[in-house]
Amino acid sequence: MLLPQINDPEQLKSLSIDELTTLAEEIRRFLIEKLTATGGHLGSNLGVVELTLALHYCYNSPRDKMIYDVGHQAYVHKILTGRQDRFDTLRKYQGLCGFVKRSESEHDVWEAGHSSTSLSAAMGMAMARDLKGEDNKVIAVIGDGALTGGMAFEALNHIGHEKRKLMVILNDNEMSIAPNVGAMHNYLSKIRSDRHYLRAKDEVEGLLKKIPAIGGRLAKTAEQLKNSLKYMMVPGVLFEELGFTYLGPVDGHDLEKMIDTFHQADNVAGPVLVHVLTTKGKGYKPAETDFYKSHAISPYKIESGQALKAVGPPMYTEVFGETLIELGREDSRLIAVTPAMPGGSGLFPFAKEFPDRMIDVGIAEQHAATLCAALAMEGMKPVYAVYSTFMQRAYDQIVHDICRHNANVMFAIDRAGFVGADGETHQGVYDVAFMRHIPNMVMMMPKDENELRHMMKTALEYNDGPIAYRYPRINGTGVAMDPELHSILIGSWERLRTGEGYAVVACGPMVQVAEEAADLLKREGIQVGVVNARFLKPLDNSMLLDLAHAGTNMVVIEEACQAGSLGSSVLEFYAENEIYDARVHLMGVPDIFVEHGSIKEQRQETGLTVEALCARIKSMMALSAYNYKTTSSS
Numbered sequence: 001m002l003l004p005q006i007n008d009p010e011q012l013k014s015l016s017i018d019e020l021t022t023l024a025e026e027i028r029r030f031l032i033e034k035l036t037a038t039g040g041h042l043g044s045n046l047g048v049v050e051l052t053l054a055l056h057y058c059y060n061s062p063r064d065k066m067i068y069d070v071g072h073q074a075y076v077h078k079i080l081t082g083r084q085d086r087f088d089t090l091r092k093y094q095g096l097c098g099f100v101k102r103s104e105s106e107h108d109v110w111e112a113g114h115s116s117t118s119l120s121a122a123m124g125m126a127m128a129r130d131l132k133g134e135d136n137k138v139i140a141v142i143g144d145g146a147l148t149g150g151m152a153f154e155a156l157n158h159i160g161h162e163k164r165k166l167m168v169i170l171n172d173n174e175m176s177i178a179p180n181v182g183a184m185h186n187y188l189s190k191i192r193s194d195r196h197y198l199r200a201k202d203e204v205e206g207l208l209k210k211i212p213a214i215g216g217r218l219a220k221t222a223e224q225l226k227n228s229l230k231y232m233m234v235p236g237v238l239f240e241e242l243g244f245t246y247l248g249p250v251d252g253h254d255l256e257k258m259i260d261t262f263h264q265a266d267n268v269a270g271p272v273l274v275h276v277l278t279t280k281g282k283g284y285k286p287a288e289t290d291f292y293k294s295h296a297i298s299p300y301k302i303e304s305g306q307a308l309k310a311v312g313p314p315m316y317t318e319v320f321g322e323t324l325i326e327l328g329r330e331d332s333r334l335i336a337v338t339p340a341m342p343g344g345s346g347l348f349p350f351a352k353e354f355p356d357r358m359i360d361v362g363i364a365e366q367h368a369a370t371l372c373a374a375l376a377m378e379g380m381k382p383v384y385a386v387y388s389t390f391m392q393r394a395y396d397q398i399v400h401d402i403c404r405h406n407a408n409v410m411f412a413i414d415r416a417g418f419v420g421a422d423g424e425t426h427q428g429v430y431d432v433a434f435m436r437h438i439p440n441m442v443m444m445m446p447k448d449e450n451e452l453r454h455m456m457k458t459a460l461e462y463n464d465g466p467i468a469y470r471y472p473r474i475n476g477t478g479v480a481m482d483p484e485l486h487s488i489l490i491g492s493w494e495r496l497r498t499g500e501g502y503a504v505v506a507c508g509p510m511v512q513v514a515e516e517a518a519d520l521l522k523r524e525g526i527q528v529g530v531v532n533a534r535f536l537k538p539l540d541n542s543m544l545l546d547l548a549h550a551g552t553n554m555v556v557i558e559e560a561c562q563a564g565s566l567g568s569s570v571l572e573f574y575a576e577n578e579i580y581d582a583r584v585h586l587m588g589v590p591d592i593f594v595e596h597g598s599i600k601e602q603r604q605e606t607g608l609t610v611e612a613l614c615a616r617i618k619s620m621m622a623l624s625a626y627n628y629k630t631t632s633s634s
């Protein structure tokens with residue numbers, strides 16, 4: 001076995017092609033075996049085994065900067081850079097991160113998690129290199145899916161203009177998470193599949209080489225001929241026209257061909273794009289055939305590739321997907337728009353019934369938002385189905401195109417709150433803070449999956465502007481579902497329990513935490529009220545006034561950043577209403593990035609637990625008893 005001996009990429013340089021090929025197979029086997037226990041981005045990583053080997057064989061990391069777009073396909077890079085012994089901890093609390101992580105290794109030079117940032121990073125590193133007078137290589141590996149992200153085009157435009165030396169490796173497996181979409185995808189597929197293209201390309205290149213270097217007028221004609229022939233036949237002409245030298249397409253599983261192509265690329269003065277063709281899930285049949293499931297797979301059975309069945313009630317996402325079909329049948333104006341996450345957002349069932357009303361725009365959250373604004377302004381009922389974390393990309397479009405127009409867009413914000421194994425780049429904890437302050441926005445969060453359904457109905461029947469509902473990446477509570485859906489009064493909270501002097505104001509899954517804490521405290525004779533703060537905007541002003549006038553000691557608990565979310569808005573409300581003696585304690589996500597682990601561990605790390613809430617209530621009681629004693633004795 002070669003793999004156990006490899007703990008530094010330098011060791012690859014002395015291996016033969018045959019040995020590298022053997023090593024590739026060992027890495028593939030290693031990935032398949034390790035990920036049965038940990039889960040992770042199996043398909044993407046199986047597809048880049050040879051590509052990553054060839055990169056580390058040809059170049060000198062970390063001096064040569066290797067930048068992985070999204071970074072979900074960097075497991076092979078981690079294996080080759082001394083971390084194979086940590087793979088049992090992959091995506092686990094305080095274990096190996098599932099994405100590139102600078103604190104893990106000097107070879108990890110650029111972190112991501114969100115797509116399409118690698119080309120901008122490469123441009124920045126190339127520019128810095130040149131300004132410092134250094135000569136290291138800068139290499140960005142970007143997938144065909146990530147290439148549909150707007151940022152990638154912004155960077156291509158700039159790189160082609162600057163013409164600095166850097167290499168872009170386009171890892172084209174025709175897949176995003178679902179099959180890739182868009183005109184760029186079609187263009188790449190044509191290159192991939194058009195055999196005439198590829199044969200003619202070799203003939204044209206052979207012909208071009210035969211045109212001898214000649215002087216005088218003829219040279220100009222020859223050059224023009226060369227360019228027009230190249231224009232017609234070189235497949236990557238789009239990139240050539242943007243200022244790149246295009247090399248490829250090359251088989252991304254053929255080590256020798258890739259190494260040769262990389263050496264060719266080294267002789268190119270300016271930016272070069274190497275188009276590499278790979279197979280997502282390569283070498284593991286279940287991953288090659290079910291590329292969607294193997295993109296981000298939970299632990300699975302090795303023989304079948306089937307994920308180990310998660311137990312419990314359906315995920316919120318599944319309830320959303322099913323309910324959207326009910327609403328879609330009721331209102332033909334309903335259109336679902338997703339930026340490249342049809343599966344993760346639960347839209348495949350909806351798409352099956354309404355194929356023309358589920359629009360996947362690719363990794364294009366900004367475009368998706370403005371598209372929805374225009375759809376709404378033209379009388380449609382668009383549902384912008386998006387992960388909280390990825391929606392961060394579309395902040396300006398939400399302000400500028402949706403809310404300012406007061407466009408009647410429905411936001412279905414999935415992965416709201418902690419997401420678990422994807423960690424800090426994917427936590428859905430900022431959307432309340434960045435949306436509630438935008439004029440015209442209405443924002444809800446259900447306490448359970450049954451209330452989610454009613455919120456979806458509320459959103460569909462609401463015609464006065466943008467309205468959002470957010471829900472977590474967890475199983476529902478198993479609550480019985482009401483067969484009939486009804487609208488909820490906008491801005492109305494729900495008092496679930498009355499208390500004696502103390503109340504917890506909670507939203508989303510924190511309502512369940514509050515209920516459990518109230519049960520525990522009740523056993524100690526402490527009656528704590530529980531309020532389901534199901535509207536994050538507008539707040540339930542009358543309930544807030546009642547709570548304050550009753551002298552209630554309140555705890556606002558939410559799985560969102562404490563700065564700027566529900567708790568902040570409650571404090572703002574009391575200040576605005578000159579109620580300066582309102583007793584409010586905030587429990588939210590503190591001012592840190594919460595790394596990967598389970599959602600349970602993330603809540604423990606941030607104190608969003610039943611135990612912490614009980615302790616908080618008790619300390620508030622002790623404090624008010626102390627205050628009472630000191631004031632009554634003075």
Ligand SMILES: Cc1ncc(C[n+]2csc(CCOP(=O)(O)OP(=O)(O)O)c2C)c(N)n1
Nearest residue numbers: 044113114115143144145146175176177340
């Ligand atoms: C801004 C943003 N939107 C969506 C995602 C979710 N996402 C992660 S990987 C991926 C597909 C990437 O496809 P590609 O770049 O082709 O990589 P592959 O997995 O095929 O190797 C998507 C949509 C993301 N990480 N970032």
Ligand SMILES: CC(=O)[C@@H](O)[C@H](O)COP(=O)(O)O
Nearest residue numbers: 070072113296344415422473
């Ligand atoms: C890398 C990436 O951004 C996606 O693959 C993401 O990890 C999917 O998240 P879910 O597993 O929550 O759908």
Ligand SMILES: [Mg+2]
Nearest residue numbers: 143144145175
């Ligand atoms: Mg891809």
